Each structure stands twice: as C-alpha cells, then as structure tokens.
Amino acid sequence: MKILECRELVKKYGGTEAVAGLSFSVEKGEVLGLLGPNGAGKTTTIKMILGLTRPTGGDVTIDRETRIGYSPETPYFHPFLTGCEVLRFYSRLQRLDKEKAEPQIRRLLELTGLSDAEDKRIKNYSKGMLQRLAFGQALLGDPDLLILDEPTSGLDAVGRIEMLQLVSELKSKGKTIIFNSHILSDVEKIADRTIFITNGRLAGQVSRSELCGTSLEELFVKTVGGAGHACSDAQYIQ
Amino acid sequence: MLALMRNTFNERIRSRTFYVVGIIGMVIMLLITTGNGNLTINGKKVSGFEPMVPVALSIIGFVSSLLAVMVSLQTIPNEFERKTTHLVLIRGIKPWQYMFSLTAGNMLASVFCMLSLYVSLLIFTAAHGKIGLFLPTFLCIAIMSINTMLLSAAVSLLSIKLPVYITGILGLVIYVMGVLHGVLDTLAGTTQGFGRVLADAALFIVPDFSAVQQQASNVLIWMPLDPKPLLVSLLQLYVILSLTFVVFRREV
Numbered sequence: 001m002k003i004l005e006c007r008e009l010v011k012k013y014g015g016t017e018a019v020a021g022l023s024f025s026v027e028k029g030e031v032l033g034l035l036g037p038n039g040a041g042k043t044t045t046i047k048m049i050l051g052l053t054r055p056t057g058g059d060v061t062i063d064r065e066t067r068i069g070y071s072p073e074t075p076y077f078h079p080f081l082t083g084c085e086v087l088r089f090y091s092r093l094q095r096l097d098k099e100k101a102e103p104q105i106r107r108l109l110e111l112t113g114l115s116d117a118e119d120k121r122i123k124n125y126s127k128g129m130l131q132r133l134a135f136g137q138a139l140l141g142d143p144d145l146l147i148l149d150e151p152t153s154g155l156d157a158v159g160r161i162e163m164l165q166l167v168s169e170l171k172s173k174g175k176t177i178i179f180n181s182h183i184l185s186d187v188e189k190i191a192d193r194t195i196f197i198t199n200g201r202l203a204g205q206v207s208r209s210e211l212c213g214t215s216l217e218e219l220f221v222k223t224v225g226g227a228g229h230a231c232s233d234a235q236y237i238q
Numbered sequence: 239m240l241a242l243m244r245n246t247f248n249e250r251i252r253s254r255t256f257y258v259v260g261i262i263g264m265v266i267m268l269l270i271t272t273g274n275g276n277l278t279i280n281g282k283k284v285s286g287f288e289p290m291v292p293v294a295l296s297i298i299g300f301v302s303s304l305l306a307v308m309v310s311l312q313t314i315p316n317e318f319e320r321k322t323t324h325l326v327l328i329r330g331i332k333p334w335q336y337m338f339s340l341t342a343g344n345m346l347a348s349v350f351c352m353l354s355l356y357v358s359l360l361i362f363t364a365a366h367g368k369i370g371l372f373l374p375t376f377l378c379i380a381i382m383s384i385n386t387m388l389l390s391a392a393v394s395l396l397s398i399k400l401p402v403y404i405t406g407i408l409g410l411v412i413y414v415m416g417v418l419h420g421v422l423d424t425l426a427g428t429t430q431g432f433g434r435v436l437a438d439a440a441l442f443i444v445p446d447f448s449a450v451q452q453q454a455s456n457v458l459i460w461m462p463l464d465p466k467p468l469l470v471s472l473l474q475l476y477v478i479l480s481l482t483f484v485v486f487r488r489e490v
Contacts, residue, residue: 050328052490070328076320078245080252092241093329137325 003028003066003145003176004049010057011044011200018044020200021058026145026178031171033191034180035216037224041200042180043073046149049178062145069143073150073180075134079123083114083133086122090137101140108136111166127154135163139170146170147178152186164189188216196223239339242326246343250309251350259308260354263301268358292455294359295378299385299417299451302352306386307409309351310344310393315402323490334483341394341482348390349383374457381454384471385447389413391478392445398485415440416447445474 004026011019019041026032034042047053049060050070062068077086087108091101109115112132117125125133131154138146148167152160167190171177181187187194194216195205203223206216317323317340326336356379363371393409400408415422419441426437449467456463 047324050324052324052327068328070325072321072324074321076322076325078249078320078322080249081245089241089245090325090329093326093331 001028002026002061003030003063004178005061006045006049006058007061008058009045009048009055009060011041011048011053012056018200019048019055022197022200022202023058024195024202024205026176028144028176029174031167031177031179031190031192033187033194034178034197035182035184035187035194035220036197036203038182040197042197043149044200045197046070046147046178046180049147066145067141067143069138069140069146071131071134071138071146071148071151073153075130077122077130077133079121081122082119083122083125083129084109084118086133087137087140091140094141096141104140104142108139111139112136113162128156128159131155132159132163135166143175145176145178147180149180150182151179152181152183160186184215184217184220196220198224239331239335242331242336242339243343243346246313246340247346247350250313250344250347253309259301259305260351263297263305263355264358266297266301268361290362291458292451294362295382295451295455295458298352298355298359299382299447302348302355302382302386303389303413303447305351306348306390307393307406307413309347310341310390311397311402311406311409313344314340314394314397315405318487318490321490327490333486337398337482337486338479341391341479344394345387345390348386352383352386353379371458374460378454378457381450381457381468384468384475385416385445385450388445388471388475388478389416389447391475391482395478395481395485398482398487412444413447415444417451419444419446419448445471 002025006025007023009019009022010017022041022045024032034045036042044053048055049062050068051060078089081089084105087105088101091105096104106115109118112135114129114132114136117129122130122133131151135148135151138148151167152163155163164186167177167179171190177190179187179190188211191208193205193207196203196219204219206219211219314337317326317336323336327333356375360372360375363369363375389409389412392412393405396408397405422437422444423441426434426441429437446467449464450471453463453465453468455461
C-alpha cells in the first residue's frame with residue numbers, strides 16, 4: 001500500500017530546473033533512502049513533499065490522514081527556549097492533548113538522550129544535541145511517515161550509531177521513513193530501497209535484496225558518474 | 239495560534255536591546271518629569287503637572303515607538319532565516335495564521351514595553367499628588383497603545399516581504415510622518431494638482447499618531463475627547479491585520 005506518491009515532479013527556480021520530472025512512491029512500512037550528489041534536488045523534493053514549496057509541475061499524493069514528522073538537515077529552533085520547551089511548543093502547534101503530550105515529551109527526551117539537558121537553552125546546545133532534538137520533535141504525535149533529512153550529520157561516531165539504532169527501532173515498529181543522507185553506509189544499513197537522484201531526475205533505484213553483494217557505493221559512483229553505466233548493471237533498475 | 243503568539247512575545251521581551259532602550263527611556267522620563275532635568279521649551283522653563291503631561295506623553299510616545307519598531311522588525315525575517323517556518327508550517331499551521339500570530343505577538347510585546355515606560359508616568363502623577371488621576375492614566379495608556387500597536391503591526395507587515403534595514407527605515411519614516419501628521423496636513427494644503435492628490439493619499443495611509451496622542455493627553459488633563467482619530471487608527475489597524483492574512487513569502 002502506497003503511503004506517498006510523487007508523479008512527474010518539477011520545480012523551477014527562474015531558469016534553473018532543480019527537479020525535472022521526478023517520480024517515485026513509498027510503500028507503507030518501507031524505509032526509502034534518498035541518495036544523490038549536492039544540488040541533485042533531494043531537499044527540494046522533500047520540501048515539495050512537505051508542502052513547503054509548490055511544485056512547478058507534477059503532484060505529490062499523500063493520504064489526508066497520514067501524520068508526517070520531519071527532521072531538518074540543519075536543525076533550527078528558537079534559541080531562547082530550552083529543549084523541553086521546544087518539544088512543548090511544537091506539541092501545542094500540533095494540538096496534542098496536554099496530558100498526553102507531557103509523558104510523550106519526557107519519553108522523547110529520554111529516547112534522544114537529552115533528559116539531562118532538557119532545561120538548557122537551545123543556544124547552548126551542540127550541533128549533535130540539536131540534531132537529536134530535531135529527531136525528537138519529528139516523533140511528536142507518533143507520525144506515520146517520518147522524513148529524516150541528513151539525521152546523522154553533526155553527530156560524532158557514538159551519536160551516529162545511536163541515531164541509526166533509533167531509526168532501526170522505528171523501522172522495526174513499522175514506521176515509514178524517508179531517509180536522506182550523503183553517508184552511503186548509513187543508507188545501506190537502514191534503507192529497504194534506495195533511489196538515486198541526479199540533476200533533479202530519478203537516475204535509478206535499488207532494493208536491499210537486489211544489492212546481493214554489490215555495495216551501494218559502487219552503484220552510487222556508477223550512477224553519479226553516468227547513467228549509461230548504471231543502466232548496464234543487471235541489479236539496477238532504471 | 240496562541241502558542242505562536244506567546245512564543246513571539248516571550249522571545250521579544252527576552253531581548254537585551256529592549257531592556258537597554260527601555261531603561262534609558264525610563265531614566266530620561268524620570269529626570270524630566272521630576273524636574274531634575276530643568277526642561278526648557280522656547281526659552282521658557284516647563285514645570286507643573288498640566289504643561290508637563292503632553293511632554294511626558296511625547297517622550298513615552300517616542301521611546302515606545304522606537305521600541306515597537308525594534309521589537310517588530312526582526313521577528314518575521316528571523317523565522318524565515320532560521321527556517322523555523324518549516325517546522326511550524328508542516329504542522330498544519332496556515333501561512334495566514336502564522337503571520338497573524340507573529341504580528342499579534344509583536345504587538346503584545348510592544349505594548350508591554352510601552353507599559354513599562356508608563357510606570358514613570360504613574361510615579362510622576364503620584365509625585366504631583368494626583369492619585370485620583372490613576373484611573374484616567376489607564377485610559378490614557380489604552381489610547382496610546384493604539385499608536386504602538388499600529389506601528390508594530392505596520393512594521394511587522396512590511397517585514398514579511400522587505401529586508402530588515404528597509405523595514406526599519408520605513409518604520410521610522412511612518413513614525414515621523416505620523417507624529418508630524420498635522421504639519422504635513424498643513425503643507426499638503428499648500429500644494430495643488432497631482433501633488434495635492436499624492437500628498438492627500440500619503441496622509442490618508444499614514445497613521446495620525448499626533449492626534450491619538452493629543453486625545454491621550456486630553457484624558458489626563460480633563461479636556462474633551464474626540465473619538466474620530468481613535469476610530470480612524472483602529473480602522474487602519476484592522477486593515478493592516480487583514481493584510482497579514484494575504485501577504486506571505488513565495489519561498490519559505
């Protein structure tokens with residue numbers, strides 16, 4: 001069952017085409033990896049899915065009942081708030097029931113390892129802490145679809161491992177996740193299926209079962225190096 | 239929307255700049271109204287309650303307007319620059335709800351700044367043994383808050399689309415034109431033809447801060463109150479707030 005479908009998405013900024021006819025879908029319970037070089041159109045695609053920017057062409061279909069959680073690449077919060085206040089603020093915007101929200105906030109602070117820093121102001125948070133808080137706010141309200149944009153960037157080795165564990169746990173609970181990362185090994189560990197985006201187009205996709213021994217890195221290099229090479233690969237679906 | 243308003247209000251009043259300007263304003267106000275400043279206008283020493291009331295209100299009007307511009311200037315651009323907009327808009331908050339809430343938060347913070355300055359006016363009133371004037375002072379505060387809210391809302395609206403420095407300059411221009419509304423009105427009367435039409439149009443748009451301030455002053459010195467400038471200002475405030483429903487940035 002499809003939870004999200006993008007059809008022929010196009011986004012133009014003046015004369016530049018950031019996304020040029022991109023089509024893909026995400027199945028319920030699937031973890032979809034998004035891979036592509038810088039400027040490939042991944043973040044623009046995410047912004048269109050989230051409704052933050054209007055597509056120039058094509059459309060995005062998401063079931064109206066689907067609750068979406070989003071963790072941005074560069075976490076941005078009001079610096080005068082504490083970690084706990086940030087979660088409280090966003091829970092109010094989501095109109096979560098106050099009595100249900102408070103235990104959830106506590107749980108998320110614990111889950112993201114921020115319980116000790118919950119009363120610390122955001123301006124004093126490290127990049128890794130901000131990243132974990134961004135992840136925490138994305139989980140508010142128990143979303144059906146989770147969009148994680150570079151969730152491991154800014155994290156040290158331990159933080160990265162912990163973050164990937166958290167994502168794996170969510171995956172095992174049947175959450176649908178779109179995982180955008182430039183760290184190929186992270187995507188390889190987490191994603192059920194990975195799509196390659198170059199120049200705003202779908203250059204290819206590969207599922208975990210189709211990898212069989214080939215590393216995602218090899219496929220990525222082939223794709224980014226030239227779509228012709230990628231097409232000749234048997235495990236690679238254009 | 240209330241959560242957004244409260245968040246904006248809290249962020250604004252926690253700004254260090256606000257406290258610095260506010261304290262300077264209060265000190266100037268206290269020095270002048272308590273007589274320690276030896277205020278002289280046109281070579282004549284101004285003292286006593288009645289002559290000092292318009293002076294005190296002008297000082298409060300000036301400092302609170304400056305604070306209103308400062309408080310309202312960066313709230314909305316900051317949201318776009320920090321991209322806190324993303325995490326708000328994905329939660330089903332409509333752009334108009336967002337902009338209106340931020341503007342309302344700015345207005346509340348500006349009025350709060352203004353109230354802090356009125357503490358010195360209350361001290362001044364008490365110092366002259368006019369305790370009975372406390373109640374009219376509150377009415378005076380309510381009237382003056384129309385000016386503050388109007389300026390704050392106008393600056394907030396401009397800041398949705400314009401860069402911060404241009405918004406700041408325009409905010410100050412609106413304030414100066416608003417304070418000199420009467421003078422500009424007289425000047426406009428001397429022009430003819432298309433120039434007259436332009437001048438009239440500009441004066442119609444620019445709020446008449448001086449007329450509202452005059453009414454606030456009248457309340458304190460038991461003079462008759464003219465509701466027309468107040469109603470016109472409230473109508474202008476309504477129009478500005480309505481515009482926050484339709485103005486938004488193309489890219490968030």
